[in-house]
Amino acid sequence: MTPSDLSHLINTEAHKILADRQLDVTALPEQVVVERPRNPEHGDYATNLALQIAKKVGMNPRELAGLLVDALSAHDEIATVDIAGPGFINIRLAAAAQGQIVADILAAGTTYGHNSLYSGERINLEFVSANPTGPVHLGSTRWAAVGDSLGRILAACGADVTREYYFNDHGRQIDRFTNSLIAAAKGQPVPEDGYGGDYISEIAANIVAQEPGVLQQSEPDMRETFRALGVELMFDHIKATLHEFGVDFDVYFHENSLFESGAVDRAVDKLKENGNLYFSNGAWWLRSTNYGDDKDRVVIKSDGDAAYIAGDIAYVANKFERGHTRSIYMLGADHHGYISRLRAAAAAMGYNPNNVEVLIGQLVNLVRDGEAVRMSKRAGTIITLDDLVEAIGIDAARYSLVRSSVDSTLDIDLTLWANQSNENPVYYVQYAHARLCSLAKKAAAVGVTVDNPDLSLLTEDHEGTLIRTLGEYPTVVKAAAELREPHRIARYIEELAGTFHRFYDTCQILPKAGEQAQPIHTARLALATATRQVIANALGLLGVTAPEQM
Structure with missing residues (x-):
């Protein structure tokens, strides 16, 4: 019985109690909160439901708790249940019911933890979207890891996820990129507002090699050659880098x-028709303040050119026109203004702004030996995805970027994450998986299998703690999806790894040399196998490998 199962059982019994007494059943929460007590001696789980709803239904909390205790005690899955304090309910599961969690994991395998929370939803998840003017920098690398993990988590919760990269190939930054390439090809200094770094010289040389006469072309033709080939080569590098990092996209828009x-023109025409665009001081303005923005925004400037938001408006509409029911943008720390801007754009175009979400990720800093790392070997003044992977490897890079909330600035200690010890969180978790794989090989060698285990034998404290931790995994996955917080998965695996190590160190899983295998060994091996499965499932949601040996 998982916490979710227990929550459902408590809700069902509470509903019966209230209905029988003709009390307000709507006072019941949508989901009853079930938690593990801080002190394991109090039981396996606890709920404060009686305290939460007693006043609403006109009952004394302890009286309501007593009725719930009587109702829950009648179920075979419950070993003991009692009242604590003013109305808390402590519950201890029967060993067989607790062992059912292990059986469920073994039966579900790679799908354990999956659910149908977002079944029927088509979610457009846009992340990274770095300009094709340089390698993927560290901030975008954070979104590469977090965005890819979130996509995996949402898919595990039933969503049809489109991973999308918005390819920014229109505007001034492309002109600056082109100017930088031409200057490098001619052996001239970097333009004042241009891009530096060895990658510019490399791309420029590549273009000249492909088009030997490019510098003799007319100015317009030369600029177009450097622009088109430069963007293509830079974006090919970005795609290859992300692919190596385990991140691929369904759509490059x-x-x-x-x-x-003509999508921008059509969006402008629609806004004029529905009255959400007005003319003032020679420009066309979006009535974005009508939809929660802090100011109205210029869409068509007085010179007739489209402002940047014009593309944003057309892009918002395009995502819904393609059949997506929800659009999630993952943007950098300097994009806070986009939250209200994009929601206002969606509302003005006739779409539900609640189906537009903007997640803002804070900055990432690299530290080595207490000193900030600021310079890239290849990109000049910025630190890139390639730099991070070269320093600590792909798994450590992904895990280090995912395990903290994106709401906070992240400092990555390169010395720590390159260290092959339990102080390194990803090593600690992967070592647990490798240890479990080694255990499975030893079990096979001595003929111990997980066939027909008697899981009711798992009554030791460390066994129970491990089982309950495993049982929380589906709830953690659901919370990570609902809150858009993949770091919850990482923190959970670390807790699970620690719980497993303590179980391993205190419980004899396999028979000692010369001993015959007993039913307890089969049961414990089943528990270990379930633990290995959950660690692998969780690492998979983070895009991190589950090695069989370290």
């Missing part, structure tokens, strides 16, 4: 296509 296809 070109910003320029919104202008070439």
Whole structure:
């Protein structure tokens, strides 16, 4: 019986109690909160439901708790249940009911933890979307890890997820990139507002190699050659880097296509027709303050050119026109203004702004031996995804970026994350999985299997703690999806790894040399096998490997 199962049981019994007494059943929460007590001696689980709803239904909390205790005691899955304090209910599961968690994990395998929370939803998840003017920098690398993990988690919760990269190939930054390439090809200094770094020289040399006469072309033709080939080569590098990092996209959406296809013009026309665009001081303005923005925004400037938000408006509409029911943007720390801006754009175009979400990720800093790392070997003044992977490896890079909330600035200690010891969180978790794989091989060698285990034998404290921790995994996955917080998965695995290590160190899992295997060994091996499965499932949601040996 998982915490979710127990929550449902308590809710069902509470509903019967209230209905029988003609009391307000709507006072019951949608989901009863079930938690593990801080002191294990109090029981396996606890709930404060009686305290939560007693006043609403006109009952004394302890009286209501007593009725719940009587009702729950009648179920075979419950070993003991009692009242504590003013109305808390402590519950201890029967060993067989607790062991059922292990059986469920073994039966579900790789799908354990999955649910149908977002079944029927088509979610557009846009992340990274770094400009094709340089390698993927550290801030975008954080979104690469977190975004890919969130996509995996949402898919595990039943969503049809489209992972999308918004390819920013329209605007001034492309002109600056082109100017930088031309200057490098001619052996000139970096333009004042241009891009530096060895990668610019490498791309420029590549273009000259592909088009030997490019520098003799007319100015317009030369600029177009450097622009087109430069963007293509840079984006090929970005794609390859992300693929190596384990991040691939379903859609690469070109910003320029919104202008070439007429989508921007159509969006502007629609806003004029529905009255959400007005003319003032020679420009066309979006009535974004009508939809929660802090100010109205210029969409068409006085010179007739489209402002940047024009593409944003067309892009918001495009995502819903493609059939997505929800659009999630994952943007950098300097994009707070986009939250209200994009929601206002959706509302003005006739879409539900609640189906537009903007997640803001804070900055990432690298530290080595207490000193900040600021310079890239290849990109000049920025630290890139390649730099991080070279320093600590792909698994450590992904895990280090995912295990903290994106709401906070993240400092990555390169010395710690490159260290092959239990102080390194990803090593600690992966070591637990490798240890479990080694255990499975030893079990096979001595003929111990997990066939027909008697899971009611798992009554030791460390066994119970491990089982209850395993049982929390589905709830953690659901919370990570609902709150858009993949770091909850990472923190959970670390707790699970620690709980497993303590179980391993205190419980004899396999028979000693010369001993015959007993039913307890089969049961404990089943528990260990379930633990290995959950660790692998959780690491998979983070895009981190589950090694069989370290």
